[in-house]
Amino acid sequence: MIPLPDNKNVAIIDDNDDRTYALAESTALELIKAATHSSETATQPINFRFTLQWIDNKLTLKDHSKRSVVNVCIDFTQGRALHRLKYGGGHGQELARAIKTRELPLVCDATAGLGRDAFVFASLGCEVILLEQSIVVHALLKDAITRAAAHPDTATIAERMTLYKSDSTLLPGNWLYHTPPQVVYLDPMYPDGKRTAKKEIQTLRVLLETSPAVTNTAKRNLAAYDNTADEQKDYEISLLQAARKTAKRVVVKRPRKARPLADVAPSGNITSPNTRYDIYGS
Numbered sequence: 001m002i003p004l005p006d007n008k009n010v011a012i013i014d015d016n017d018d019r020t021y022a023l024a025e026s027t028a029l030e031l032i033k034a035a036t037h038s039s040e041t042a043t044q045p046i047n048f049r050f051t052l053q054w055i056d057n058k059l060t061l062k063d064h065s066k067r068s069v070v071n072v073c074i075d076f077t078q079g080r081a082l083h084r085l086k087y088g089g090g091h092g093q094e095l096a097r098a099i100k101t102r103e104l105p106l107v108c109d110a111t112a113g114l115g116r117d118a119f120v121f122a123s124l125g126c127e128v129i130l131l132e133q134s135i136v137v138h139a140l141l142k143d144a145i146t147r148a149a150a151h152p153d154t155a156t157i158a159e160r161m162t163l164y165k166s167d168s169t170l171l172p173g174n175w176l177y178h179t180p181p182q183v184v185y186l187d188p189m190y191p192d193g194k195r196t197a198k199k200e201i202q203t204l205r206v207l208l209e210t211s212p213a214v215t216n217t218a219k220r221n222l223a224a225y226d227n228t229a230d231e232q233k234d235y236e237i238s239l240l241q242a243a244r245k246t247a248k249r250v251v252v253k254r255p256r257k258a259r260p261l262a263d264v265a266p267s268g269n270i271t272s273p274n275t276r277y278d279i280y281g282s
């Protein structure tokens with residue numbers, strides 16, 4: 001796939017709302033009139049694969065490339081996030097044990113994505129700094145955290161989540177945010193996982209590959225499956241090194257059978273049926 005130039009693959013639907021104009025300003029994405037983009041089918045009157053718009057008060061990303069449009073939005077107040085909150089296994093679940101959530105460390109989730117893992121850390125009582133390099137994913141997350149902060153079931157959890165638009169390979173040089181974290185958590189896109197991934201994740205992969213990023217370095221991982229092995233390796237090395245300089249414990253999420261990030265052997269790991277959490281440091 002040939003990536004389209006930045007900003008040309010995602011547009012914001014203009015609904016005459018102030019928050020839409022604020023979003024357009026903060027992301028520099030183009031605003032288009034809803035009337036020119038009314039089709040819900042594969043045939044598009046205009047050339048944007050993705051659009052952003054508020055649906056039922058949730059900022060929603062639509063992928064128009066499929067026969068049925070794929071919608072991606074983040075909601076911590078219901079569905080999967082809430083289910084995991086109630087039945088996810090608390091401090092005993094593998095992810096929580098890897099992070100040592102029981103000790104309530106300050107955690108930096110340096111590849112925040114859809115914020116699912118960060119929400120788990122925050123729901124277990126940890127303060128979480130979320131870093132996300134994609135301007136579009138950052139916007140989806142920001143909206144979800146704002147809604148969670150206004151909901152009685154999730155308000156205290158959302159208060160523990162602080163989000164920044166940032167490239168984590170630049171850590172710790174740009175650690176302007178907060179007290180340095182005790183743990184950095186990394187869950188970069190795994191380059192070989194595309195065939196088995198759910199629709200939502202497939203959408204996210206293409207979005208990340210073709211939409212604006214904070215820096216070009218950050219974007220490298222996003223084009224992972226178009227990159228050469230050397231580019232991918234360099235990216236992984238810079239991500240892991242930056243994380244290790246920032247915190248004494250780094251946890252990297254990998255598919256269970258995958259090679260470790262940057263091919264650097266961890267000091268230990270915790271496994272669940274499909275996932276392995278590689279641990280570097282103490």
Ligand SMILES: C[S@@+](CC[C@H](N)C(=O)[O-])C[C@H]1O[C@@H](n2cnc3c(N)ncnc32)[C@H](O)[C@@H]1O
Nearest residue numbers: 111113114115116117132133167168169187218
């Ligand atoms: C697989 S997703 C993370 C999913 C997340 N753990 C969750 O629970 O939803 C990977 C995310 O990391 C982000 N990312 C990759 N490299 C990054 C970097 N250098 N700095 C910040 N974010 C990065 C991508 O934009 C993407 O949104």
